[in-house]
Amino acid sequence: MEPSTALLTDLYQLTMLDAYRQSGMTSPAVFELFVRRLPPERGYLMAAGLEQALEYLENLRFSWSELEWLADCGHFDQQFVDWLADLKFTGDVWGLREGEVFFANEPILRVEAPLPQAQLVESRLINIVHFQTLLASKAARVVMAAGGRTLVDFGMRRAHGAEAALWAARASYIAGFDGSATVEAARQFGVPIFGTMAHSFIQAHDSESQAFLDFARARPEGLVLLIDTYDVESAVRKVIEMTPLLESEGIVVRALRLDSGDLAAGSRLIRRLLDEAGRREIGIFLSGDLDEHKVAEVCAAGVPATGFGVGTRLDVSADAPSLDIAYKLQAYAGSPRRKRSPGKATWPGAKQVFREIGADGRIGRDTIGCDGEALPGRRLVEMVMSAGHRIDDSPSLGEVRAHAADCLASLPERCRSLDDPSALTAMVSEDLRRLADEADASVQS
Amino acid sequence: MEPSTALLTDLYQLTMLDAYRQSGMTSPAVFELFVRRLPPERGYLMAAGLEQALEYLENLRFSWSELEWLADCGHFDQQFVDWLADLKFTGDVWGLREGEVFFANEPILRVEAPLPQAQLVESRLINIVHFQTLLASKAARVVMAAGGRTLVDFGMRRAHGAEAALWAARASYIAGFDGSATVEAARQFGVPIFGTMAHSFIQAHDSESQAFLDFARARPEGLVLLIDTYDVESAVRKVIEMTPLLESEGIVVRALRLDSGDLAAGSRLIRRLLDEAGRREIGIFLSGDLDEHKVAEVCAAGVPATGFGVGTRLDVSADAPSLDIAYKLQAYAGSPRRKRSPGKATWPGAKQVFREIGADGRIGRDTIGCDGEALPGRRLVEMVMSAGHRIDDSPSLGEVRAHAADCLASLPERCRSLDDPSALTAMVSEDLRRLADEADASVQS
Numbered sequence: 001m002e003p004s005t006a007l008l009t010d011l012y013q014l015t016m017l018d019a020y021r022q023s024g025m026t027s028p029a030v031f032e033l034f035v036r037r038l039p040p041e042r043g044y045l046m047a048a049g050l051e052q053a054l055e056y057l058e059n060l061r062f063s064w065s066e067l068e069w070l071a072d073c074g075h076f077d078q079q080f081v082d083w084l085a086d087l088k089f090t091g092d093v094w095g096l097r098e099g100e101v102f103f104a105n106e107p108i109l110r111v112e113a114p115l116p117q118a119q120l121v122e123s124r125l126i127n128i129v130h131f132q133t134l135l136a137s138k139a140a141r142v143v144m145a146a147g148g149r150t151l152v153d154f155g156m157r158r159a160h161g162a163e164a165a166l167w168a169a170r171a172s173y174i175a176g177f178d179g180s181a182t183v184e185a186a187r188q189f190g191v192p193i194f195g196t197m198a199h200s201f202i203q204a205h206d207s208e209s210q211a212f213l214d215f216a217r218a219r220p221e222g223l224v225l226l227i228d229t230y231d232v233e234s235a236v237r238k239v240i241e242m243t244p245l246l247e248s249e250g251i252v253v254r255a256l257r258l259d260s261g262d263l264a265a266g267s268r269l270i271r272r273l274l275d276e277a278g279r280r281e282i283g284i285f286l287s288g289d290l291d292e293h294k295v296a297e298v299c300a301a302g303v304p305a306t307g308f309g310v311g312t313r314l315d316v317s318a319d320a321p322s323l324d325i326a327y328k329l330q331a332y333a334g335s336p337r338r339k340r341s342p343g344k345a346t347w348p349g350a351k352q353v354f355r356e357i358g359a360d361g362r363i364g365r366d367t368i369g370c371d372g373e374a375l376p377g378r379r380l381v382e383m384v385m386s387a388g389h390r391i392d393d394s395p396s397l398g399e400v401r402a403h404a405a406d407c408l409a410s411l412p413e414r415c416r417s418l419d420d421p422s423a424l425t426a427m428v429s430e431d432l433r434r435l436a437d438e439a440d441a442s443v444q445s
Numbered sequence: 446m447e448p449s450t451a452l453l454t455d456l457y458q459l460t461m462l463d464a465y466r467q468s469g470m471t472s473p474a475v476f477e478l479f480v481r482r483l484p485p486e487r488g489y490l491m492a493a494g495l496e497q498a499l500e501y502l503e504n505l506r507f508s509w510s511e512l513e514w515l516a517d518c519g520h521f522d523q524q525f526v527d528w529l530a531d532l533k534f535t536g537d538v539w540g541l542r543e544g545e546v547f548f549a550n551e552p553i554l555r556v557e558a559p560l561p562q563a564q565l566v567e568s569r570l571i572n573i574v575h576f577q578t579l580l581a582s583k584a585a586r587v588v589m590a591a592g593g594r595t596l597v598d599f600g601m602r603r604a605h606g607a608e609a610a611l612w613a614a615r616a617s618y619i620a621g622f623d624g625s626a627t628v629e630a631a632r633q634f635g636v637p638i639f640g641t642m643a644h645s646f647i648q649a650h651d652s653e654s655q656a657f658l659d660f661a662r663a664r665p666e667g668l669v670l671l672i673d674t675y676d677v678e679s680a681v682r683k684v685i686e687m688t689p690l691l692e693s694e695g696i697v698v699r700a701l702r703l704d705s706g707d708l709a710a711g712s713r714l715i716r717r718l719l720d721e722a723g724r725r726e727i728g729i730f731l732s733g734d735l736d737e738h739k740v741a742e743v744c745a746a747g748v749p750a751t752g753f754g755v756g757t758r759l760d761v762s763a764d765a766p767s768l769d770i771a772y773k774l775q776a777y778a779g780s781p782r783r784k785r786s787p788g789k790a791t792w793p794g795a796k797q798v799f800r801e802i803g804a805d806g807r808i809g810r811d812t813i814g815c816d817g818e819a820l821p822g823r824r825l826v827e828m829v830m831s832a833g834h835r836i837d838d839s840p841s842l843g844e845v846r847a848h849a850a851d852c853l854a855s856l857p858e859r860c861r862s863l864d865d866p867s868a869l870t871a872m873v874s875e876d877l878r879r880l881a882d883e884a885d886a887s888v889q890s
Contacts, residue, residue, distance in 0.1 A: 015663070160606065183454055197457055203782040229784055316766040321762075341705035
């Protein structure tokens with residue numbers, strides 16, 4: 001059975017929809033998606049996932065088999081199920097461009113739609129935007145650490161399921177990775193794919209040399225040989241020895257891959273052996289439990305690596321595997337609303353982020369204001385969907401990636417720090433503070 | 446475009462397949478899936494995901510559109526693509542039952558198939574079994590902490606994509622959760638679903654009392670009201686005040702939900718107010734950044750909670766978001782093989798786990814031996830697939846859940862500790878040690 005997207009929601013969303021229906025509460029609502037606070041390990045976040053969010057909203061329908069299941073599941077009556085049969089998303093959506101960098105409390109997405117529609121989509125919208133934003137934000141840190149060396153996402157196997165694997169490839173490419181090992185990410189999104197070889201290939205052969213030869217002949221382009229299945233030094237010597245034979249067949253060894261042990265010492269040994277043999281053109285590709293800190297360490301130590309495969313720690317965002325992201329009601333039927341729960345209070349109403357750039361070309365100040373306000377700076381929140389339909393064609397992944405690179409270049413140094421980042425705190429406009437007081441006064445709490 | 450499962454693999458798997466095809470290496474291979482070492486936060490792991498793994502193997506085919514894409518992607522020639530068109534999985538599979546507890550180096554899954562087939566499936570098999578095992582293992586800790594109180598998975602929104610959300614619901618139910626809020630998990634897997642209400646429902650109303658009334662009337666069964674949108678004490682008093690009216694309409698308030706602030710102090714206040722009003726039957730349901738440690742703390746402090754919604758920290762396994770899981774070649778064409786990379790060496794050959802139970806009914810000793818060995822204890826690794834087809838009908842999710850409960854009950858205390866767990870180390874049989882020496886001697890490394 002294909003997983004449903006309409007039923008990929010929390011039960012209470014459907015229950016609340018039924019209550020809204022029964023009490024006729026279908027006036028326009030404004031919800032915003034934002035991160036309450038950044039993990040201590042992050043000095044900025046990078047928005048990603050808008051494309052899939054809009055796709056979800058455009059295609060949202062309850063299929064006949066889903067409706068049938070709902071009618072039989074014991075939680076709902078037929079009247080409600082009939083009402084759901086006609087439901088689709090007819091609202092307007094605003095959001096940050098994919099690749100935009102942002103900070104706490106800045107709206108990533110704003111949904112304006114009849115209350116039941118805007119409510120229903122909460123769980124899946126968060127699910128989509130949270131993960132890709134989490135991954136783009138993690139990947140951007142690795143990109144900064146790698147200083148232009150090749151970066152490939154190797155994390156599919158330990159990503160949390162299929163969708164996470166595919167979206168990790170997409171989000172890390174947006175953030176500046178060169179590509180991924182995940183084949184389906186190329187088919188779905190056009191992410192460039194890269195591959196080397198596995199230890200099992202070497203092990204299946206009786207001799208390591210024969211394994212290298214077989215692989216080189218089957219895979220003459222962009223050849224990367226894995227040299228740590230048994231003994232690194234002897235494997236490198238085997239490669240050096242067979243290089244003239246490979247060359248006579250038109251095969252060029254592009255790089256050697258080291259996946260275990262002391263990567264710094266190992267890659268220095270490999271470099272020395274290769275250089276002594278006059279093979280300066282062969283690169284060194286490192287993998288194995290890497291993250292931005294290890295990549296930065298390797299680069300700082302002058303280790304002669306030309307590229308990195310970054311897997312698990314990237315794909316699960318190991319140091320910060322979730323964001324404190326929320327989708328909250330900001331207005332209903334024209335009245336501003338907000339939550340005042342301790343530690344979870346929000347700013348009411350439809351909002352805009354005004355970004356001012358300093359004389360150094362870096363972000364100087366972000367101000368969160370009311371949507372209609374005239375404040376200085378670039379407006380980050382753009383309209384992307386009107387009455388349930390996308391306004392423009394989506395930018396290509398290449399365009400998104402280029403925008404992301406510009407955004408990363410505009411970050412102040414304190415945000416970019418890997419070890420002790422410090423995020424910007426957006427200012428809050430006077431008008432927005434007044435609106436919050438109004439919202440508090442209007443509710444009989 | 447529907448995501449492909451055949452192309453949900455790493456590029457190097459396809460490249461290696463092409464090399465195996467070209468050099469005619471299609472003899473039987475034995476691969477095993479196992480965890481190299483447990484995260485320090487885990488004293489045991491619980492196997493899950495076998496059902497989806499077998500489903501994947503049974504249905505593995507390259508569709509026409511996938512083959513067409515492969516032929517056009519620039520990485521492969523037509524001969525290889527034609528060869529892939531005929532590929533399906535025809536091998537045998539052994540594995541741990543879902544819900545089984547296990548430790549480092551014990552095989553979770555063993556695949557015996559022609560080398561190209563057994564190689565191709567590596568990435569997705571790991572992806573499937575890793576996440577569900579990760580989640581069942583995390584959820585089992587929460588179950589132990591909750592001491593029989595109701596537990597509901599609330600994590601869909603911050604799980605890493607759709608598949609993670611659905612599998613988190615399934616895996617946590619196996620481990621002993623009562624159910625999930627994720628509707629599609631009920632449709633896909635029959636996981637019981639539970640729901641309360643969101644702050645936005647209260648905020649959308651002009652008055653909190655009216656919101657409670659509307660919701661109660663639309664949702665008279667299993668009613669849980671959320672009382673922390675504005676002020677907890679005043680919300681509880683409103684509920685108490687309206688209870689006679691609700692009762693006159695046949696509506697029973699089952700519990701109040703607290704989602705923010707000091708959960709211990711808040712739930713004591715709620716309990717006191719309810720008890721003073723003679724409402725001892727109304728339960729208290731807690732949520733908000735919970736994990737096994739907070740649940741244990743609340744229970745140890747005698748806080749009067751009757752249930753918990755556990756979300757993000759469960760669904761991303763926040764304290765250990767990945768396992769050091771690997772799928773390694775153990776034999777090819779009848780010869781044992783192993784990898785000797787530093788820190789990543791493996792035991793060769795097809796293996797079995799022999800579990801001995803002590804006089805106290807708890808696990809006394811696990812021994813990893815060669816598959817054919819006659820050692821004392823229950824054999825944990827069972828045959829589940831023959832020549833590409835499942836041997837038996839799958840157990841129901843209820844049967845799996847019952848087996849999981851038995852397994853958890855058999856864990857020694859030192860494994861069960863939440864704060865400082867200590868895992869068992871499986872013994873290694875003499876025969877297996879001899880086989881490892883043989884494997885080392887047979888390879889020209």
